[in-house]
Amino acid sequence: MSLFRKKPAPAAPTVTEPTHVPLGAPAATGINLTKGGSSSISLSKSDPTVQITAHLDWDGGSASRRARGADLELYVLHVSAADVVAGGQRSQPLPGGAIYYRNLGSLEQPPYIRHHGDSLTPGRETATIARPDQQGYALICAYSAVGNGVGSFKEYGARAIITDGREQTVSVPLYDNNRHAYWVAIALVDFTHDGAVISQVERYSRPGSEARPVLYSNGRIGMDEGPVEFK
Template structure:
């Protein structure tokens, strides 16, 4: 197992047929996992059990390569989890898991409810964990991007981002390819920006 936190260098995992992104949290609240899927042509698809303004709920991408395994609700005790399965193909540039808790759920921070992202390529010892010990403790922050899965040519690159929405914002983040003169010719940076996506319509 590989533990990561914001500021760590990206980790390269062996490339396998499938990658699992699993988000866990205390089951005393009702978080939701969604994913932004960035295509190599710059297009973006959302995979989520709930919609946003102008964006319907979809449990998988159009090609079925990224699938949400279903919503879980609030439970009396224990740890809740939601899972997204990724079958990497050449059209996928990156997958960005997002944890979201609607304002109507009441107060409670990502730190307090132990929100943790696990990324697993199915190879023993390769699982990456971005743990709750490093999470934001603000009760009025509702969206978090713990990390990103980058589909490189010969590896799966995991980035620990730990980006958070503004206080009170229920807008989704966005992801895009951005060219930079600082990068080698033909290279593109992947940029995640909080709060610039559509407002979640769930709950």
């Protein structure tokens, strides 16, 4: 693992019309969200064994792109059910408000979220979110390590995949080729409904900013407002 700054990325945004699946409807198996789209998965919050899994997948793009580096990091920012406030207070600073490779979390105690380890090469990083009755919001983010050089998250083939491990899987792709962002917020998981509502949010940091996003107590996302990360 390197320990310093970050990267930019290529081409122009492709914008598709948002698809919205009604909040009360369970997601079809393998649903693929369009830009700005959302879907829901049905969860039994009375069952303490229920878990959902969030993956950050990336293939590194082309062979030449992979050869130049493609080290991405999965972050899960979180607000507990008890901390949900309509006014929109900030979630706790690190390590309380973010689960990632340096703060792996736990499934046995708050925040009931566990990161399963760092991947330095294209592939997958995974976090498990347990106890949906204790969750308010979870924001699936990716950070790009400095050594990657120039290249967008979309160019790296990055996407979030969220599944209940049974029959419901939601894939959340990226549509914009942002050449100057070190951070992207990909998907917001909202547990304040009967199930879990998953939205494609695709928010990027300012050019050159290494400050991570912040998740507020009402589910609002604040880009460039958190601690600066180096890898």
